[in-house]
Amino acid sequence: MKIAIVGAGIAGMSCASALQAGGHAVALFDKGRGPGGRMATRRVESATGLVAFDHGAQYFTARDPAFSHAVAQWSAAGVVARWPAAGEDAWVGTPGMNALVKASAQDLDVTWNSRVEAIASVDGGWRLAPVSEGLFDAVIVATPAEQAVGLLAPLDATMAAAARDCPSAPCWTAMVAFADRIALAEDVLRDRGMIGWAARNSAKPGRSGAEAWVIQATPEWSRAHLEDAAEDVVDVLLSALAGEATAPLPEATVRIGHRWRYARVHARDDGALWDAHRKIGAVGDWLLGPRVESAWMSGQTLADRILRPARV
Structure with a gap:
């Protein structure tokens, strides 16, 4: 089949690969400027x-045997490394978290800066507006649940309802660099009042440069x-x-x-969603668990459901 996947995060990439x-022609479309999504790395x-x-x-983390095998391959290729802290x-991805998504995209047909605003059933196929004039035999939505609702609602009420049942919590994040090391022995802080997580990003494997912190x-x-202003949040x-x-923090x-x-x-715990008759589906961490591993496994789950009939 000729298959379109909306969203080129880890779930979409996993499914596409x-x-x-398995022999299908897959095209991915993503609104981002490049690989990353929620595994983004910003360079300044x-x-x-x-x-x-x-x-x-x-x-x-890697707990599922199949994902652990994939991580071992990425490790051998220098794409990921352990971070004991x-x-x-x-x-973590090396030299940034987005390295994992970049590596996955190398052998795939990905179109960046392509926001899919609607999916339409046309002549027995699927058209993605406004990014593609061609028709696809199947379409897979691989976006966060809130964004999946808007795409799925006109097409499949049941899938849209499933996405609507999976709200995501927001997260304000500050990225701060300093000329000098700050007076904290730990590289990681968890659950310190309003801080859910803070990490010395520059201490991760494969990183270099100035003292850099991510505070979430x-x-x-x-x-x-x-809705607060970003400067006030920082x-x-x-x-x-x-x-x-x-000791007092040095100037940022x-x-x-x-x-x-x-x-x-x-x-949810569906793993993935798939209508084999209409050839429409959905993948993402919202269908399995709030982890990178879950997103990857969701993509594999749907690919297996699609490929299984061809193996019989």
């Missing part, structure tokens, strides 16, 4: 040089301050980090706030 290996020029921040997912089973607020605080998060340090050389409206998802 398996389907392509500063007075002390180039600084990088993993401002989405901070690390991932976050836990014995913690892994708790879902509760983020929800209560969702001020508050920096003040909270300063309260954990044993980079200060960036980023609001993730759809961060940690309240997930």
